[in-house]
Amino acid sequence: MTQKTQLTQVSSELQNLTVTKSHIATAASSYALTDLGTLGGHLCVAKGINDSAQIVGYSITSSGQRRAFIWSPNQGMEDIDTLSDTSTCAYSINDYGQMVGYFVSDSGQRKAFIWHETKGFQNINTESNSFSEAYGINNFGQVVGCAISSDGNRKAFIWDSKNGMEYISNGSEIESIAYSINDSGEVVGYSLSSDFILKAFVWKSDKGIQELPGFLGSDINMSGQVAGFYAVSEDNNRAFLWDRSDKFQDISTISGNVNLQFFDSEANSINNSGLIVGYSDRIINPEQELWVRKAFIWDSVNQMQDLNDLTYTGDDWILREARAINNHGQIVGWGNKGESRHAFLLTPIS
Template identity: 30%
Template sequence: MASVLSPRSLLTVATTTVVALTTLAPVPAAASPRTYRVVDLGTLSGGDGAATAMNDRGDIVGWSTVASGARHAVRWRHGVITDLGVLPGDTDSEAVDVNEFGDVAITSFGPDYLTRAVLWRNGHLLDLGTLGGENSVAIGVNDRRQVLGTSEPAGDMPHRFLWRDGTFTDLGQQYFYEFTADFNNVGDVVGGWNVPPQDYPCTCVGGRLRDGVLTRIGSEAVGVNNRGQVVGAANGRAFRWQNGTLTDLGTLGGDWSRATAINDRGVVVGRSTTTTQWQPFLWRDGVMTDLTTRGVRETDVIEDINVHGQLVGARGNRPVLLR
């Protein structure tokens, strides 16, 4: 049974936006954290894979190819990889998030490009269903055991939803050019919104949706932690936002940067330009560190950071843990 709220009644755009901007100059890498050791997590068939998320207990999820070449959602725990499977009749799946209970949010892919949001719990796959249409997609799972995703009602474009214990809460329509990126244990949802007047191609802003109120934050918001700190990009620069204050995290010497994830200690990872190229960074306590000076390659893709500062992602076509 779904609890459906109308988009008009649910979504109110906050009348106040960012009220302060603090610009931090780039700082030397000498103040940076550990040098990372890269661990190849392995795959199911020796082929391709990638890690997409991890929890503070060290569980890592992502995807791996199987012998047929299809992708399957997987979990790595204590060095052991587990195939989380696909829904009956489907061909592929990818895990996108894991909570502290070990619940895994998955999207399963079927024939004719149909998709279903799935929750893996205690060895079983649960098809979450849809809002009435044919498709749903999983985006995340939090420690309240809510699943964030998108699904279209019958005959409509996709809506954002929260699912818990079989009940959908419709968070309203996800319009063209919008995206939904992350959420936390409070239920704050961050992403990109096309706000009024919704001009073509897009009057797009980053934002946080909390209790039906949208607060505009930068150009795009892509990560949020359980303290309510939001990260993303504003005018081409990485930011961390908290309680109305947007802090510019700086760059590695170039003009551009973008934050992609944040842990519960407020440590941020992302990518920044130097004078010549894009490279991964870690920002902590006002210090932006070029991670290529700490064992990370410029082409490594970093997807997540946990409270211990461990990183997961991909090096080429291989899933990796950086610890």
């Protein structure tokens, strides 16, 4: 199947999907895979997707440069025109096509940006920031990420065009990062206390910071459900689901509740239907304690499933990590295609 045919197929399938919470209560039984291609090099990673199937991430060019991209069913992959000709990376895109990420300045420092097709590229830093990255954006244009504050530590921030950049802080942490924000202005991330304990948090301007039982909050949906991961031992991370009723759930691994050293699962994204995606180690030889990283989808009925088992990938593909899921149930991430790392889009087909 040619890429043009794949783009047409995805666009057609998208027309038949609706953004309602009742549309997808469980994972699809199968998915169609679209290879997003690259910007000329041998590596491409998809980081975010909106409800119009616009996808962002980064790709290595033929000259070896890391560049942010936007991909759409009609246009395919396009390099983002920024103020810098150096490295760029995009992490998230909202339903209005606003993208956020970082670029590398002429002095070699990472700087947060926001971009839109009609408004172009905007550096959202203050002059004092020596480092910043933007990880999430909601449909009101509120951006979250982290920046180096005046005390020299990384601090979570929230930014909008009216108020500029403001730090999210409880006053006691020595480091924090914000990863996602929903349309209610709820922010999730993690903070590191002075006694070096990592805690996931959820924050809202009128309520402040609430610590969660987890290790790191990756994403939050409109129901206030948080997906992330926590530490079950010194060396193991496990994906979790938390909600506003303070219910905390370990969502296990693809191979079940195994306790092998370094055996992990991490949740990256949750949509408004409560579907969660991420990656999990999967046992391939229990006696030798061998495992491989696989992309997963989780729902409350089927629990965690290997997306490789739900997708015809052919002999060349192994889906390694699912990075984001939209409200149509479309999933993006990265995998190994032969000797290269490629970005993928999975679209429900049943």
